[in-house]
Amino acid sequence: MIRLVLSCLFVAALAGPVSAADPIIPPGAKLEKLFEGIVLSEGVAVAPDGMVYFSDITFSHQSATKTGALHAGHIWKFDPATKKTTIFRSPSGMSNGIKFDARGDMIICEGADSGGQRVIRTDMKTGMSYIIAGMFEGRPFNAPNDVTIDLKGRIYFSDPRYLGHEAIEQPVMGVYRLDPDGSIHRIITDAGKPNGVCISPDQKTLYVVSNDNGATGFERLGKAPDAKGPVAPAAPLRKGHMALMAYDLDKKGEARFRKTLVDYSPEDGPDGLIVDAKGNLFVAVRAENRPGIVVYSPAGKELAYIKTAELPTNVGFARGKNAGLLYITAGKSLYRIQTNTTGYQLPRTK
Secondary structure (H helix, E strand, O other), X not given: OOXXXXXXXXXXXXXXXXXXXXXXXXXXXXXXXXXXXXOEEEEEEEOOOOOEEEEEEOOOOOOEXXXXXXXXXXXXXXXXXXXXXXXXXXXXOOEEEEEEOOOOXXXXXXXXXXXXXXXXXXXXXXXXXXXXXXXXXXXXXXXXXXEEEOOOOOEEEEXXXXXXXXXXXXXXXXXXXXXXXXXXXXXXXXOOOEEEEEEOOOOOEEEXXXXXXXXXXXXXXXXXXXXXXXXXXXXXXXXXXXXXXXXXXXOOOOEEEEEEEEEOOOOOOEEEEEEEOOOOEEEEEOOOOOOEEEEEOOOOOEEEEEEOOOOEEEEEEOOHHHOOEEEEEEOOEEEEEEOXXXXXXOOOOO
16 A cells, blocks of 8 residues: 555645635535445544544344344445445444544454444555454443544454443443554543544544433333433433533643633534544534534634435545545435535554
């Protein structure tokens, strides 16, 4: 594989947000629905070869087949050329967040609810998978959710718990760093219920979403008769921190809280997020009064909004000549829309 030059990305990162004369979302751009899955689509990421991968989190309490057998999570692969979607992996270990590292390998967060409760790496050349973060301090993770990777190959992942029958053995819902030497470090403990994580192109900021729904097992609370979607329990909940936060990230990979960029309370907060090459954030906001992808400047100023018919979960940019194409998971579906920006991707290494 050819080593790419970093300078173009960092020049773009210094250019600032798109001007009003050159809107981030082209006038008239529309969401194109590409596929409908089974329960909840998540973790969309585009591989170096252009294939689009995303999770289908098949909640065990509502994904039984006619014979009583349960789905056990899937990873789908969408081919932009043929528009066909096929199974890449099943069962998926209840995969959630997916990213590709600089070598082109797939990094996957596996959650609870009969999932792996771990982070794995799949060699996309051989198909072999390896557990790279299975436990912390000898105990299982809560439910690894989302993942981001820095230029030094360090992997950062969030570890909340939203559903599942498994015991919770970690003392906090935090954010962890996995170093290239295999060591694991808990680096954030003050982010509420961390969900989406993303590193800025200049490597100086770790963005963390808190989406605290007030429960660690919503599926055991029953479902309201008029509930919309698969995640609306019948029992009332007192929701916690709903925010998009920025943490200063030093050269050693340590994080320190800087500020809350957006406080969504009393509405629901975001889920996943990514950045473009200029450092603008594309955030999947799950507020029922205004669901969609909201684009923010690094300072938290809203720059654009893409309305989604279903509550969104995550976002991922395409690559190469299609680097402005934004893929969105929402509800049980996969969508895409054209933008006027360029998505940020890790430079490739051999």
